[in-house]
Amino acid sequence: GAVVSQHPSRVICKSGTSVKIECRSLDFQATTMFWYRQFPKKSLMLMATSNEGSKATYEQGVEKDKFLINHASLTLSTLTVTSAHPEDSSFYICSAREGWAGGYGYTFGSGTRLTVV
Amino acid sequence: QKEVEQNSGPLSVPEGAIASLNCTYSDRGSQSFFWYRQYSGKSPELIMFIYSNGDKEDGRFTAQLNKASQYVSLLIRDSQPSDSATYLCAPQLNSGGSNYKLTFGKGTLLTVNP
Numbered sequence: 001g002a003v004v005s006q007h008p009s010r011v012i013c014k015s016g017t018s019v020k021i022e023c024r025s026l027d028f029q030a031t032t033m034f035w036y037r038q039f040p041k042k043s044l045m046l047m048a049t050s051n052e053g054s055k056a057t058y059e060q061g062v063e064k065d066k067f068l069i070n071h072a073s074l075t076l077s078t079l080t081v082t083s084a085h086p087e088d089s090s091f092y093i094c095s096a097r098e099g100w101a102g103g104y105g106y107t108f109g110s111g112t113r114l115t116v117v
Numbered sequence: 118q119k120e121v122e123q124n125s126g127p128l129s130v131p132e133g134a135i136a137s138l139n140c141t142y143s144d145r146g147s148q149s150f151f152w153y154r155q156y157s158g159k160s161p162e163l164i165m166f167i168y169s170n171g172d173k174e175d176g177r178f179t180a181q182l183n184k185a186s187q188y189v190s191l192l193i194r195d196s197q198p199s200d201s202a203t204y205l206c207a208p209q210l211n212s213g214g215s216n217y218k219l220t221f222g223k224g225t226l227l228t229v230n231p
Contacts (some may be wrong), residue, residue, distance in 0.1 A: 006160075034218060043205065043223040044161070049216065057216075093160045095219075106151070106219060111160040 002028050004096045006107055006109025013084055013116055021079045021112045023094035030096035033077035035069060038091040062111070084116045121222035124207050129186045129228045136193040138225050139205030143187065147208035150182060150189045151219060162206055164191070196229040203227070 003026040013019050023033060031050050036044040048064075050056035050071035058064045068080040070105075077096075081088055094109040120143045130136045140150075149168040151160035167173045167180040167189065179192040189208075193200055203224040209217050 044221045046218060048218070049212075049218055091158075094206065097217075105166075108160045108162075111157075 002096075002098070002105065002107040004030070004094065004106060004107045004109040006094055006112060009110060010113045011115070013114070015085050015116055016083055018080055018082045019084055019114060021081075021092055021094070023077050023079075023096065023109045023113075025075045025096045025098075025107070027097075028098045028107075029074035030098065031074065031075065032097045033069075033071050034095040034097070035067075035077075035079050036093045038093060038111075044093065047079075081114065084114070086116045088095065089114055089116045121179075121206055121208060121220055123204075123222035123225050125223055127228050128225055129230060132198060132229055132231050134196050134229075136196045136200065136227055136229070138191040138193070138204050138206075138211050140164055140189045140191075140222055142189070142206075142208045142220075144186075144208065144210055145147060145187065147187075147210055149177065149209040150180070150220040151207040151209065152178075152180060152191045153205040153207060153221075154200075155205055155224065156202045164204075193227075196227075198229045198231050201227055201229050 005024045035047045038044050043047045047062045048056045048058045048102050050069050052074050056069040071077040095106045122141045151166040154165040155161045165175045167182045173180045177194045181190045194209050206222040206225045207219040
């Protein structure tokens with residue numbers, strides 16, 4: 001089945017630094033990538049959607065200058081948390097879809113636990 | 118605001134029983150509905166999806182959809198302790214053009230007691 005590899009699984013960084021999270025689709029071409037954030041005991045909140053070769057579309061309330069998304073190839077998308085602060089500590093999860101429209105499955109990465117100290 | 122409502126639980130059932138998980142959604146434009154299982158600290162795993170009214174069965178799992186009532190449910194037969202997890206309901210919405218995305222409910226925590 002489809003596999004999405006997400007790295008790192010855990011990262012601890014100092015306040016003010018930047019962190020990059022990578023998601024790779026291993027056996028399919030991810031036309032669309034989704035980035036979610038999940039706080040403890042809360043649901044997944046969609047942060048942004050990116051189509052290969054296009055600028056990401058951010059959900060309302062998500063700072064695009066803080067959460068930089070790059071989807072330069074059909075197999076790789078990255079999320080960079082810039083100038084991270086303790087309130088950015090969360091579980092970040094990517095999801096990839098092979099097709100452009102509905103009817104295709106969504107494959108999730110294993111998630112990245114970010115702790116900002 | 119497009120909302121997905123689920124009872125947060127916890128829902129406790131004895132091993133071997135049927136667990137019933139419910140979900141209502143507000144956006145009538147929702148076309149497909151996905152059920153995911155999420156263990157603590159892990160990312161969601163797809164259980165199944167449904168897009169036609171009625172029932173869809175896959176092993177011990179049955180999804181039920183009623184678009185008129187904006188209601189979708191998941192039944193788990195012969196529940197096992199390993200089924201203990203949070204179950205997330207996720208309608209797929211068309212956010213414009215050919216752009217589709219999932220919107221997640223808060224999930225229902227299921228505990229299956231041995």
